[in-house]
Amino acid sequence: xxxxxxxxxxxxxxxxxxxxxxxxxxxxxxxxxxxxxxxxxxxxxxxxxxxxxxxxxxxxxxxxxxxxxxxxxxxxxxxxxxxxxxxxxxxxxxxxxxxxxxxxxxxxxxxxxxxxxxxxxxxxxxxxxxxxxxxxxxxxxxxxxxxxxxxxxxxxxxxxxxxxxxxxxxxxxxxxxxxxxxxxxxxxxxxxxxxxxxxxxxxxxxxxxxxxxxxxxxxxxxxxxxxxxxxxxxxxxxxxxxxxxxxxxxxxxxxxxxxxxxxxxxxxxxxxxxxxxxxxxxxxxxxxxxxxxxxxxxxxxxxxxxxxxxxxxxxxxxxxxxxxxxxxxxxxxxxxxxxxxxxxxxxxxxxxxxxxxxxxxxxxxxxx
Amino acid sequence: xxxxxxxxxxxxxxxxxxxxxxxxxxxxxxxxxxxxxxxxxxxxxxxxxxxxxxxxxxxxxxxxxxxxxxxxxxxxxxxxxxxxxxxxxxxxxxxxxxxxxxxxxxxxxxxxxxxxxxxxxxxxxxxxxxxxxxxxxxxxxxxxxxxxxxxxxxxxxxxxxxxxxxxxxxxxxxxxxxxxxxxxxxxxxxxxxxxxxxxxxxxxxxxxxxxxxxxxxxxxxxxxxxxxxxxxxxxxxxxxxxxxxxxxxxxxxxxxxxxxxxxxxxxxxxxxxxxxxxxxxxxxxxxxxxxxxxxxxxxxxxxxxxxxxxxxxxxxxxxxxxxxxxxxxxxxxxxxxxxxxxxxxxxxxxxxxxxxxxxxxxxxxxxxxxxxxxxxxxxxx
Numbered sequence: 001x002x003x004x005x006x007x008x009x010x011x012x013x014x015x016x017x018x019x020x021x022x023x024x025x026x027x028x029x030x031x032x033x034x035x036x037x038x039x040x041x042x043x044x045x046x047x048x049x050x051x052x053x054x055x056x057x058x059x060x061x062x063x064x065x066x067x068x069x070x071x072x073x074x075x076x077x078x079x080x081x082x083x084x085x086x087x088x089x090x091x092x093x094x095x096x097x098x099x100x101x102x103x104x105x106x107x108x109x110x111x112x113x114x115x116x117x118x119x120x121x122x123x124x125x126x127x128x129x130x131x132x133x134x135x136x137x138x139x140x141x142x143x144x145x146x147x148x149x150x151x152x153x154x155x156x157x158x159x160x161x162x163x164x165x166x167x168x169x170x171x172x173x174x175x176x177x178x179x180x181x182x183x184x185x186x187x188x189x190x191x192x193x194x195x196x197x198x199x200x201x202x203x204x205x206x207x208x209x210x211x212x213x214x215x216x217x218x219x220x221x222x223x224x225x226x227x228x229x230x231x232x233x234x235x236x237x238x239x240x241x242x243x244x245x246x247x248x249x250x251x252x253x254x255x256x257x258x259x260x261x262x263x264x265x266x267x268x269x270x271x272x273x274x275x276x277x278x279x280x281x282x283x284x285x286x287x288x289x290x291x292x293x294x295x296x297x298x299x300x301x302x303x304x305x306x307x308x309x310x311x312x313x314x315x316x317x318x319x320x321x322x323x324x325x326x327x328x329x330x331x332x333x334x335x336x337x338x339x340x341x342x343x344x345x346x347x348x349x350x351x352x353x354x355x356x357x358x359x360x361x362x363x364x365x366x367x368x
Numbered sequence: 369x370x371x372x373x374x375x376x377x378x379x380x381x382x383x384x385x386x387x388x389x390x391x392x393x394x395x396x397x398x399x400x401x402x403x404x405x406x407x408x409x410x411x412x413x414x415x416x417x418x419x420x421x422x423x424x425x426x427x428x429x430x431x432x433x434x435x436x437x438x439x440x441x442x443x444x445x446x447x448x449x450x451x452x453x454x455x456x457x458x459x460x461x462x463x464x465x466x467x468x469x470x471x472x473x474x475x476x477x478x479x480x481x482x483x484x485x486x487x488x489x490x491x492x493x494x495x496x497x498x499x500x501x502x503x504x505x506x507x508x509x510x511x512x513x514x515x516x517x518x519x520x521x522x523x524x525x526x527x528x529x530x531x532x533x534x535x536x537x538x539x540x541x542x543x544x545x546x547x548x549x550x551x552x553x554x555x556x557x558x559x560x561x562x563x564x565x566x567x568x569x570x571x572x573x574x575x576x577x578x579x580x581x582x583x584x585x586x587x588x589x590x591x592x593x594x595x596x597x598x599x600x601x602x603x604x605x606x607x608x609x610x611x612x613x614x615x616x617x618x619x620x621x622x623x624x625x626x627x628x629x630x631x632x633x634x635x636x637x638x639x640x641x642x643x644x645x646x647x648x649x650x651x652x653x654x655x656x657x658x659x660x661x662x663x664x665x666x667x668x669x670x671x672x673x674x675x676x677x678x679x680x681x682x683x684x685x686x687x688x689x690x691x692x693x694x695x696x697x698x699x700x701x702x703x704x705x706x707x708x709x710x711x712x713x714x715x716x717x718x719x720x721x722x723x724x725x726x727x728x729x730x731x732x733x734x735x736x737x738x739x740x741x742x743x744x745x746x747x748x749x
Binding site (some may be wrong): 024025026027028029042044045047065066067069086108110111112113114115116117120171172173175176177179180183184186188189190191192193201202204205206207208224259284291292293326355 | 370371372373375376377379381382418420421434435436437448453456457458460461462502503504505507508510511558569570572573574577580581582585598599600601602603606659687688691714744
């Protein structure tokens with residue numbers, strides 16, 4: 001098992017006497033799912049961990065106990081310990097594996113104090129997220145295939161956004177149809193934010209609002225499959241768009257195209273933000289290139305690593321690397337139009353960016 | 369019951385302040401303050417995080433976390449509360465639309481923001497009650513907060529907050545009922561639907577969709593297939609469902625913050641789902657939950673339910689627990705029984721409590737059926 005071999009190698013390199021990869025059962029679009037990546041499936045309960053010894057023995061501790069049967073079937077880790085008392089089970093496993101000295105803790109930012117306290121008393125703990133992050137930076141063929149599969153699901157999600165952005169449909173009904181379309185296409189989870197109105201201020205959760213003629217419907221369409229997110233950001237206008245909206249959306253497309261043109265391996269990731277901000281600033285919107293008028297110009301997606309970062313801005317120092325999955329989105333509030341959504345997910349290549357979804361990037365117009 | 373948490377609570381997000389007015393939250397704040405006075409607390413810190421453990425701040429503020437982030441409310445004994453949540457400033461307007469608390473502070477570092485707010489209110493050295501803080505806060509955040517309130521007296525206040533949360537107002541009960549109608553409607557609709565080449569994920573997608581279009585803000589589905597060796601409830605996967613099988617669905621959904629859960633068993637015949645439930649089972653079930661009434665204790669109900677189910681059927685439920693309180697979270701105090709824990713005989717059942725109950729009953733065709741429902745003690749009484 002390559003992940004285990006790599007973990008053991010990196011543990012030795014860092015002088016660690018053991019490694020704990022922890023999860024509190026949550027999935028966060030802005031963070032890597034370290035244990036899901038390492039164990040090979042999504043953990044459900046409030047406390048779970050893989051414990052690795054320096055010699056490569058590995059145990060998966062699963063809470064609640066009744067979820068251990070699923071873990072045994074889904075994970076490559078053969079030694080699964082079911083528990084309803086996680087701190088005690090973790091203590092026992094650490095002891096039985098003969099782990100001592102300094103132990104690396106991955107996913108520690110999720111670990112509650114009452115779990116950490118007894119662990120801290122048993123062994124010396126050091127944050128070690130970088131170990132899984134390092135392993136996950138090289139994507140396997142399966143991971144790349146998964147990213148492409150999820151990108152195709154995002155296209156289906158957009159088709160639903162386009163089809164159901166009709167007068168009279170409530171926002172939450174629209175989201176229900178997008179979610180259903182993507183689940184039927186293979187998504188096991190979804191991250192969908194949207195907004196509708198003549199002048200949107202941000203992406204948000206759906207409300208009771210019914211779509212009306214002239215509405216601008218914005219959507220952040222993000223299916224998830226086995227922990228892999230892929231995002232499409234799109235804008236649909238109901239009825240003939242006014243010329244200002246067309247002009248401003250063209251501005252975003254120009255910014256997006258220019259940024260995508262700079263995406264290739266070994267470029268600094270900051271190039272995405274600086275290119276987008278440069279074009280928008282040139283058009284007179286420099287003061288809008290900051291929160292709350294926008295959040296970020298893009299971010300990385302991945303199961304075990306979100307490199308080059310969960311927020312890509314002008315200060316991002318990490319470089320783009322081959323096979324990173326990166327969304328480039330000049331999503332932006334403009335005073336004349338409100339918030340607009342425009343963006344795509346790419347695979348970083350040696351000489352350029354590979355577009356993952358197929359939906360054309362443009363302002364979509366539905367009949368009123 | 370434990371379910372897989374989504375990455376985003378993506379459904380309808382509305383605060384209908386006509387049917388859940390500010391006065392409801394002021395009443396809750398008053399009740400909490402009365403307990404704070406009894407306990408000598410200067411302020412109460414109500415903390416929650418993730419999509420399953422956000423109950424304490426949601427109860428007092430109506431704000432709920434939609435991402436796996438944290439929220440915290442400082443409720444001073446005197447003065448207005450402060451709500452802080454992990455998130456960017458662009459989320460402030462949407463958050464403000466769902467809460468009555470006016471002092472709203474989006475941030476990324478809850479411990480830091482909390483410390484600053486306590487300092488502003490001159491509460492760093494006060495007597496502080498904690499609900500959810502010690503149990504849920506990540507250790508790095510806890511250490512930072514602890515350092516800031518080193519001069520404060522810390523008191524565990526979960527017990528009185530849990531007790532107040534457990535007894536629902538009429539408005540809360542109305543929301544639990546609405547959530548129940550949503551999930552029961554979705555589960556009932558399975559019977560009316562034929563499924564050619566059904567697989568678990570597609571059936572779950574259908575259930576989730578049915579709940580969403582009824583306004584569910586969060587929906588969870590688990591499946592159990594007793595024909596599987598060593599079966600247990602689990603998230604749906606891409607496995608085909610064939611004729612002749614028994615399939616059990618656990619479904620939970622929330623509507624305007626309030627949850628309901630249900631479990632239904634089906635036989636799959638001729639590419640359709642047939643509910644496994646008859647009048648005798650209904651009578652048995654109703655007789656058992658009729659014991660869920662004021663005057664009995666939670667442990668007493670659990671003991672009676674286990675006895676009525678018999679050892680074999682009780683064993684099917686044991687690891688999930690017979691039931692628990694339900695409200696702004698799908699699992700809350702009191703828990704009827706948990707593996708390896710003694711039955712809580714000292715917790716009295718009160719009018720207005722809402723419970724998620726799971727029972728296993730004998731069935732002539734399949735050996736057993738599992739049935740779960742959300743029960744309001746007023747109804748039983």
